[in-house]
Amino acid sequence: MPLRCVTFDLDDTLWDCAPVMERAEAGFYTWLSEHLPRVVAARRPESLIAERRDFCARHPELSHDFTLLRKGWLAEVAAAHGYAPELVEEGFRAFWEMRNEVQPLAGAAELLADLQADFRLGVISNGNADVHYIGLGHHFDFVVNAAIAGALKPDPRIFQHAVEVAELPAEEIVHVGDDPVRDVAGAAAAGMHTVWVNHKRVDWPGGPEADAEIQQLSHLKAVLQAW
Ligand SMILES: [Mg+2]
Structure with missing residues (x-):
């Protein structure tokens, strides 16, 4: 798929x-x-x-x-x-x-703008950051957070909520995140593909591994293109 x-x-x-x-x-x-x-x-x-x-x-x-x-x-x-x-x-x-006074990592906005041409983009977050307030909202087709979904990552319900909003099968979605449990294990349990963002270059802590690992966001596009 x-x-x-x-x-x-x-x-x-x-x-x-x-x-x-x-x-x-x-x-x-x-x-x-x-x-x-x-x-x-x-x-x-x-x-x-x-x-x-x-x-x-x-x-x-x-x-x-x-x-x-x-x-x-x-x-x-x-x-x-x-x-x-x-x-x-x-x-x-x-x-x-x-x-919400965050400083997106260098190249983050450009990456989102680039990916937008080929993919639907979404947010799956536990917290109350607001991509619209931050100025990144126009890159995303949907935003799901724990308050909306009624469950925190890694609970599969928040990912299932995102699957419903995306109106796509889970296996056509890849979730990208830094947390081995909340992001990688959670999304995998809901049937999504996963990319682990390992900015700190630490060892994988154990458990089912992500489909791919990147150490900086600028590597994501190449990973997705080679999928
Ligand atoms: Mg995180």
Whole structure:
């Protein structure tokens, strides 16, 4: 069967995620200091993170939706300190904008533009990055994230959701991502082909291997052409 669709993971596949999240968390703390000073005065930054983790643990029903988790935690902490619930949307938006201040890897936009000519392109992401806000949205035919699908990668349901949206058989889709379990094992379990993006040039950790491995995005087109 010919390949007709390429889906991409986002964080750590199309951009380096750690520095973005570090800046976003620091910026969110600054926002909290300015808008909910009583919350910040009562805690150290580490305690805020620990409390958010605790909120997540208490709400497994929201585990696939990082947006609802952060809003839910913010609503709880705002209410506990007598702040207006309106601050929840404002605070989340402040975090979200910083979380989306990503720098796509060199050549990423050009690669997507190039592949667009030959394939349908999609996003399959666990997180709340927004390719439209980031400026890459026009390259993609569809976006599936865990909040939409109701399940996190590697759960096959998020990949099956993408298969339905793509309106193609799974074996005509190749998923490209950096995580051996969430991306490679997950997509393979749903019947898709897989490309492992190994930017860090580490050894394969074990388990069923991807159909192909690339160490930089610029190698993807040649891999797809030789399929
Ligand atoms: Mg990733």
